[in-house]
Amino acid sequence: MILTLTANPSLDRTVQLPGELERGAVQRAVSAGEEPGGKGVNVSRALTVSGVRSIAVLPGADSDPVMAGLRLASVEYLNLPIEAPLRSNITLTEPDGTTTKINAPGPPLKPAEQEALITLLVGACTAGGAGPGAWLVLAGSLPPEVPPDFYASVAHAVRERLGAASPRIAIDSSGPPLMGALLHGAAPDLLKPNAEELAEATGFSSEAALEADPLLAARAAGMLIERGVGAVLATLGAKGALLVTQNGSWLASRPPVRARSTVGAGDSALAGYLLAEVAGAAPPDCLRQAVAHGAAAASLPGTTVPALSATDPGAVTITTLNGAGRTPSSSSKEES
Numbered sequence: 001m002i003l004t005l006t007a008n009p010s011l012d013r014t015v016q017l018p019g020e021l022e023r024g025a026v027q028r029a030v031s032a033g034e035e036p037g038g039k040g041v042n043v044s045r046a047l048t049v050s051g052v053r054s055i056a057v058l059p060g061a062d063s064d065p066v067m068a069g070l071r072l073a074s075v076e077y078l079n080l081p082i083e084a085p086l087r088s089n090i091t092l093t094e095p096d097g098t099t100t101k102i103n104a105p106g107p108p109l110k111p112a113e114q115e116a117l118i119t120l121l122v123g124a125c126t127a128g129g130a131g132p133g134a135w136l137v138l139a140g141s142l143p144p145e146v147p148p149d150f151y152a153s154v155a156h157a158v159r160e161r162l163g164a165a166s167p168r169i170a171i172d173s174s175g176p177p178l179m180g181a182l183l184h185g186a187a188p189d190l191l192k193p194n195a196e197e198l199a200e201a202t203g204f205s206s207e208a209a210l211e212a213d214p215l216l217a218a219r220a221a222g223m224l225i226e227r228g229v230g231a232v233l234a235t236l237g238a239k240g241a242l243l244v245t246q247n248g249s250w251l252a253s254r255p256p257v258r259a260r261s262t263v264g265a266g267d268s269a270l271a272g273y274l275l276a277e278v279a280g281a282a283p284p285d286c287l288r289q290a291v292a293h294g295a296a297a298a299s300l301p302g303t304t305v306p307a308l309s310a311t312d313p314g315a316v317t318i319t320t321l322n323g324a325g326r327t328p329s330s331s332s333k334e335e336s
């Protein structure tokens with residue numbers, strides 16, 4: 001069982017342009033589409049389409065188009081009704097795969113609604129049969145009026161109220177919500193940063209330097225492990241991804257794919273990791289599935305999430321690094 005919390009869901013509108021984006025001009029789209037979005041929602045969609053049970057918890061009215069999209073995709077969800085409509089996020093895609101994304105702030109969530117969302121989530125964990133083998137994913141930005149330490153508050157509430165039955169917690173966020181979670185003791189069992197977020201969370205180096213040098217990224221991830229994060233799954237764009245735990249670290253790379261839309265690729269990577277983990281796979285194989293899922297998502301248009309059957313984990317190469325956050329030594333080995 002994998003639950004997701006998306007505090008700031010969105011209706012993702014994807015517009016395909018016939019050529020390059022021309023600022024200040026009127027352009028006719030080749031096509032336009034809508035999908036339910038937000039990082040946790042995408043994780044739940046990717047899991048559901050792969051046959052793994054997931055419940056998405058989110059704010060939004062029953063009549064909101066995001067809920068209609070979830071019903072259409074047969075995604076199990078629990079929503080906290082709020083009056084204001086959810087946001088629409090716009091993605092403009094160009095034929096060469098360049099994407100421009102504009103994310104709206106979303107409707108505010110009042111303190112009473114924040115508390116009600118936590119209560120709904122704890123109830124979903126209990127009703128959904130979540131336990132120590134399960135995961136709870138806290139993902140995405142926070143809506144206006146929600147304090148940056150919200151994910152830490154959620155983590156504390158879930159652990160306090162569920163005790164030994166608490167699921168493990170994964171966090172995928174950026175900016176103040178990410179820093180707020182880490183600084184206020186969320187202590188996630190899994191953190192999924194991209195290179196920019198890894199740089200932001202560690203102050204270690206620039207995003208470009210971490211993407212260019214996975215060993216540097218492994219050292220940055222190792223700093224987070226020392227600060228109490230259980231494991232770090234860092235996506236490094238075309239360089240693949242990195243998994244750093246207390247017991248070891250691994251780098252995954254894959255042949256380049258023709259990217260049609262990278263929107264949701266990180267969320268699909270997280271879903272791939274989790275579905276392998278709950279199936280009992282070893283850490284390098286969880287990483288392999290994460291990269292296979294992320295690559296498959298990038299090759300699809302819009303915020304489309306791939307099914308397990310559409311992924312190619314065999315194309316992913318894993319390099320074992322020596323120990324958490326350390327550089328590989330002569331004993332590093334290649335697996336295919």
Ligand SMILES: O=P(O)(O)OC[C@@]1(O)O[C@H](CO)[C@@H](O)[C@@H]1O
Binds near residue numbers: 010012036103264266
């Ligand atoms: O504004 P946030 O919450 O950071 O990100 C929201 C979002 O960009 O993330 C998903 C892709 O990861 C999209 O479905 C959605 O539009």
